[in-house]
Amino acid sequence: GPLEEVTLPLFFGWFLLSSVQEKIRCTSMDFLKTLDTLEAFKKHMSDFTGKPDKEVDLEQYFEAKGTLHCTTKFCNYGKAEGAKEYAEKPAVKNFYGSIFELSLTALFVTPRVVGARVTLSEEQLVLWPDDAEKEAESAVPTAASLPLGSRAHITLGCAEGVEPVQTGLDLLQILALQQEGQQGELVTEMELGSLRYYGEGRWLLSLREPMCAPACFSSFYN
Numbered sequence: 001g002p003l004e005e006v007t008l009p010l011f012f013g014w015f016l017l018s019s020v021q022e023k024i025r026c027t028s029m030d031f032l033k034t035l036d037t038l039e040a041f042k043k044h045m046s047d048f049t050g051k052p053d054k055e056v057d058l059e060q061y062f063e064a065k066g067t068l069h070c071t072t073k074f075c076n077y078g079k080a081e082g083a084k085e086y087a088e089k090p091a092v093k094n095f096y097g098s099i100f101e102l103s104l105t106a107l108f109v110t111p112r113v114v115g116a117r118v119t120l121s122e123e124q125l126v127l128w129p130d131d132a133e134k135e136a137e138s139a140v141p142t143a144a145s146l147p148l149g150s151r152a153h154i155t156l157g158c159a160e161g162v163e164p165v166q167t168g169l170d171l172l173q174i175l176a177l178q179q180e181g182q183q184g185e186l187v188t189e190m191e192l193g194s195l196r197y198y199g200e201g202r203w204l205l206s207l208r209e210p211m212c213a214p215a216c217f218s219s220f221y222n
C-alpha cells in the first residue's frame with residue numbers, strides 16, 4: 001500500500017486553544033512593554049544591545065513563532081533519539097487528542113527568547129520524556145539534577161536568528177541558578193507578580209496567579 005510506514009511527527013506537545021493564545025500573547029506583550037520602561041531594565045540594556053547607551057524596543061525585538069504550544073517530545077520525524085519509543089508509550093496513545101489545563105507560573109525574558117514556564121501536574125508528567133532535562137546537559141551542565149518537567153515551557157518569541165529550542169535551555173539555566181541558591185535580585189513587585197534579575201540579561205516574573213491554559217495533546221507535522 002502507499003502507507004508502508006507511519007511517519008513520526010516533528011514533535012508532540014500540548015497546543016493551546018485559540019481563545020487562550022490571544023490572552024497569553026497580550027499578557028506577554030504587556031509584560032515586555034512594562035519591562036522596557038523600568039529603570040532597572042534600562043540599567044542592564046546592554047545585555048540586549050551589546051552597546052551601553054543603545055535603546056531596545058522589546059516588543060519589536062522578539063518575533064512570534066506560530067501556534068503557542070508546550071513541546072513534550074521533539075521527534076524530528078523519527079530522527080531524534082527516543083522518538084519511536086516515546087510515540088509508542090501507552091500514555092501518549094491514550095491521551096492523544098485530549099484536552100489538558102496547563103498552568104503557566106512564570107514569564108521569562110533573555111537576550112535570546114521570551115517564554116512562559118509551565119508547571120506540569122502529576123498527570124501531565126506522565127507525558128513528559130524521562131530524558132528531556134538530561135538532553136540539555138551540554139548547554140546546562142546541572143540540568144539532569146533538576147526535577148522532571150523543569151524544562152516545560154511555551155516559546156512566546158525569539159530574537160532574530162534564534163531557534164525556539166533555546167527557550168527551554170534558557171529556562172533551565174535560570175532554574176539551575178535557583179537550585180544553586182541564587183535567588184536573583186528582587187527588582188520590583190508588579191501587578192502580575194515579582195520580577196527578579198539573574199544577571200546576563202535574564203529576567204523572571206513569577207506570576208502571583210498562575211494562568212490556566214486549556215491545551216490539546218497532539219503532534220505537529222510540517
Ligand code: 2AM
Binds near residue numbers: 071073163168
Ligand atoms: P520550543 O518547544 O522551545 O518552542 C519545532 O521546532 C518545535 O520543537 C519548537 O517548538 C521547538 O522549541 C521544539 N524543538 C526544536 N528542537 C528541539 C530539541 N532539540 N529539543 C526539544 N525541543 C525542540
